[in-house]
Amino acid sequence: MIREDRFLISRKPYAIDLSTLRGSRIDTPQGRNEYYFDGRIDAVWFRRRKGLTVACIGELWDLQHPEPADARQFLEQHEDGRYGGDCAGRWDGDSYWGNVTLAEQERHLAILRPMLADYPSIPDGYDGWWTFQTA
Structure with missing residues (x-):
């Protein structure tokens, strides 16, 4: 991924x-003391669904070697x-989607509601914008 200073939803x-x-180390099928780091990190993002901008919350994951x-x-x-x-959760300004506990839904909405209202601002505590697309 690369970090960009400006927000472009198309990226x-x-x-x-x-x-x-x-994350944790998991052995490769080949063994021989080889492993991958099974890592996860929390993220938020905006996407367009049926012409409507939505705010999403969840995680990114990757298997890496060597361990970062x-x-x-x-x-x-x-x-x-x-x-x-x-x-894990999505807010469109009217309704919430996600299969999580009520407590987790409330935690998500505490981030997603102001995030969507302040589009395209980065929520407090988050670093952005990171993208998989090359410049």
């Missing part, structure tokens, strides 16, 4: 909470964006 950017990188030193390195090594982010 499918993500704002990332750099403090949330988590930090969240920035994880993002810089993350090259395969064909699946995009795993969306």
Whole structure:
């Protein structure tokens, strides 16, 4: 991924909470002390659905070797964006979509409501904009 200073929805950017990188080593099928780092990091993003701008929350994931030193390195090594982010919740200004607990839905909406109202601002605590598309 690359970090850009300006927001262009056509480039499918993500704002990332750099403090949330988590993961674990998983052995490769070949064994021989080889592994991948199965990493995940929290993200938010805007997309257009049926002509309407929506705010999404979820995570990005990737299998990497070697294990990244930090969240920035994880993002810089993350090259395969064909699946995009795993969306856990979405707000369109009228309704919420997501299969999460009520407490998690309220946490999501506390981020997504002001995010959509302040489009295209980055929510507090997030770093952006990160995209898989080359310049």
